[in-house]
Amino acid sequence: MCEGKNEETIMELLLDNNKLNFTRNDLIGLKPYNIRGLDNPFIKSELRLYNKEVLVYRIGDTPTDKLKIPNDIKHIVKRENIFKYCTKPELEILLIINENLYQEYIKSKKTPKTFAKENIVYQRKYYNQSSEYLKNYYGASRIKMLVDNLYEYKRLKKHNKDELFLADLVKEVKEKVSI
């Protein structure tokens, strides 16, 4: 479950490039959802079609609200199987890290979104919060940067106990060792 369109885009990019420790085949309906609650009829019926226990990964800035589980899917979604993966305070922090502007951003005291809009330029365009921009920015061969940024974010930031990092979902790559 992605909190917004841009979180969904990031997850789609990681999935399409096989960078996660799960694949589309592991996802209900073969895709991540831009959805905040479980009471939407679309997600409910997709879950009912599967009709077995699932793990729920909530991807967002800082999902603080308690996720309501509708009665008719309580046998599918168990409270203990819900996990939060955060990019605090906002997703744009990843782009800021990528541009080596993290210290400047801290000094600016602006939100990551505002800072990114004012300071990040790619292909002659300022960051505009759109999914298309993100796809261009992190797409194709630049996907490696996204993965690096997720690790760097984990190194830089501290989370609460119940908040996991997107880097925890990245597939471990075993490097070839030549003897």
Added chain:
Amino acid sequence: MKILRIVANNFKLCEDNFTISFVPIANKTVEDKEFELHEIAPNLFTYKTLGFIGKNASGKTTAVELLSLVYDIFSNFRIKLATDLFKYFDSLVSLDVTFYHDGYLYRYKTELFKNKDGVDNNVILFKNQELYRRLYKKTYAKNLFDFSKYERVNYNYELPEDTSIIYILLRNINYRGIYLSSNDLGYYSFDTMTNIYKLFINDEKITNSILKIFDEHLEKIKLLNENKFLLSYSDKTFKELTYMELLNILSSGTVKGLSLFTFVVFSLKNGIDLIIDEIENHFHKSLVENLVNLYKDKSVNKHNATLIFTTHYCELLDLFNRSDNIYITKYNKKIQALNLYENYKFRPELSKSKKFYSNAFDTDINYEYLMNFKKELMH
């Protein structure tokens, strides 16, 4: 091309200004924009699904027949498939259709009548046809049906009387909507389905994935030539069959499933609207749920196809996150299509099926009539 609204007069038993709209009137949430609505142009939204519910003989089928008539005009530019609708009616039907095409909003008005003087009285003729248009801008989204700023489109063609002037705009004869009546999903449509398959899909992987849903003992069907099929089973055995043998050997559920889902593939891949009368007729509820979800899923429905269906089962309407894309049909002297949001002020977050079961929309079967029938059996 996407139809936005149809207003009909004198169509079968429908009331005056019988209206079906594809444009949302209630608020649009972020989730609605994700799952329930197509954005066909900036700020111009249409439904991904549209449902009709009502008692038996309340006019559900008539409502979708009206759609079949309009799609016939927009696909074939004459009345080709929907001539039967005029069989028992001699009145002058008038249509007023608003649609979006290629950056413009259009209004098409026409009258239709049966050619009683001709040799073939199955021919339906057009008269008083008018076409208007207006360049679409995103600020017009709230005034789509304010026709004062539309301009008349003049054309210098002399077209035959049985031909719609929509031809001058769309040109190519092409499916723009497919109508499946409630008894169509049998052998008749299997025939059309195989034609559609050969012409447009021709992808064994898709057919075989459909086949597995309906009969897990089957592996694949391969079209060998015009009238020869190779049917393979999961246990690796296979049979070479003629078309008729294939129809007899497959279960009726599989035949119907293959037909319907082939139309679904065709519709989704080409952005063609699909109209199904009594969607629950032949399938398990979860299959219908899955079908509705395919139309809501933008990773599958990439070309703005809309699924329109009638049903007796109000549980299916709980799949809708909105209420303005649900019409309740009623037959009270004339057939009415009442919008669940506009006419009942129904809040979308409420359970639609619970409200139906509590007879909030006056859709219950008359208890007295049922008991009269039982009494007759008791005598």
